[in-house]
Amino acid sequence: MDNYADSYRRYLDGDDNGLREIIAKYQHGLTLYINGIVRDICLAEDIMQETFVKLAVKKPKFNGRSGFSTWLFAIAHNCALDRLRRNAEHKQVQIDECFELSDETDIEREYIREEQKIELHRAMKKLSPEHSQVLYLRYFEDFETDAIAAIMHKSKKQVGDLLYRAKKSLRTELERAGFTYED
């Protein structure tokens, strides 16, 4: 069990700082991951907040079967799919809110930091949503395949195949952009 599971337990016991720690740790990572699903940074930030609201309001049980971060990303994944399911609400963030909310470049700089990785992240945006999601979880969040499978509701085999195809697509995209690709 990682430290953030302890933070969550502290929040459940009534200490709001527990949730503050979780927000500080995962805010940007979740936003970039959700952006891979919904392709709208305003909406992604909105869903990231909704994920934390879900944690704060519903206080779902964390049973420790998976890592805390896997569990949290799975909740975020479900929130994003729920939002897409309620498609009519897609992109409902008001325009004037966006000025305050969203600048993907800032989030990338704040969270990813390394210039080379930022370039890679940008190239990933041109891939299909599933491909960019699986690459993001593997190479930016360092999740193992079984964790990615749990988050994305797929079997490990499917994730492995998806990862292979995603890397292939990314290679094509990078080569098209003039980069030299190394495995």
Added chain:
Amino acid sequence: MKTNEQVAQYVFAARDEYIEKQKIRRAKMMKAAPFGAAAVIALAAVGAFAVFRSGINSDGRGTASGGYSGNVMNTTAATTKAETVGYIAPYIMEGAIYVDPDTGMERGWDEKPPYYKFLEFTHGGCNYRCQVTVSGGMIEPANIGEKLYDVTMSTVETFSGKEFSINADVFTINGIDPAAFVAVRYEGRDEYCSFMNMKYSPDDVGELIDGLDLMNNITLGGINVSIEYLGNHSWNVYDPIPVDSTKADIIKAFLVECRLLKWSDEDEAVHFFDEPDWFEISVAVDTVGVGAQYYKIIAFNKQGTVMTNIMDYGYCFNVGEERVIQLAEALGVTEQTPHISTVATYDLPETTYDASGEYGVETTVVYTTSFGQEALYETTVSGGYNPIETAVTTSVAYAPLPETIPE
């Protein structure tokens, strides 16, 4: 970009608001409790009686006019915030993502057909949005009615920032209320695309049934039952229960029974799937071209709420826990035998096999219950990925649940 503290403030404010709302709701429920309980019981009893004694034609369809002429329940649900249902905040619509199935790459602007680029228009207070990229969305020419008007749709291409426009003809769809759906034919194209009014706001269940002529148009797919996964997240592992003509009649009768019910608070749709116990029926409304390609459902949870996303927005009404359980029993949901679902390995030639450790060999996950059942989901994987792309075949095998569920 919001700071950590701004997000935290938002989250805690939302939590406090939710707690406050719950207090108010509880207080209201305490006041209305004797009435509410009676209404739920009356709703179930009168509803069941109305269905079985009356109105539906022998083939389960409504009358020729698309409406229903039989007896219906003469009661209302506890909450009636119809004016809030169907409201959509304004937003800017950009082109939809159009991905090449072979390469996984998004296709260029010039390669996209117009229904991937010009996705919405506003007319007479209605905000119509194209359904092709979200829900199937093509309409058979035989179902096209009279021409209503012309529109010009505009959009901005994301990468270049350039604005593009196109003219289109707007038609009625036979038997469908144009306040709900219209058909659009883009300039220079032959196909008719389905456009949904995102501000469509029927007063009650009956108006939605009539507006879409559901008794004649709805196609019911399989019934999926949820089980609990990762705490409170649901995932279907059962083989869907097929909907035969008997079950279809039961579902249609149930809808007719609910004709006079008003829509519930929006909040119910937002939290519909929070609890693990629910089942859903996949649906398509062929005449308006939705549901064939993507996920449209009528869902029922154990709290008695019925939800549908046929109009995308989550429309809910409440029939009470007892009525939902009664329906679940009538549809055979509670008789469903749990299964082990084994996703078999891909069919890869040995010579190109590469078990490089990208992913593991075998995983078994035990899940908890839904509608009083227990289930086990097992995924068996026998190796790594194939470095040479080959056709991928996946098969699913089912076996009865063992007596002892491994930890």
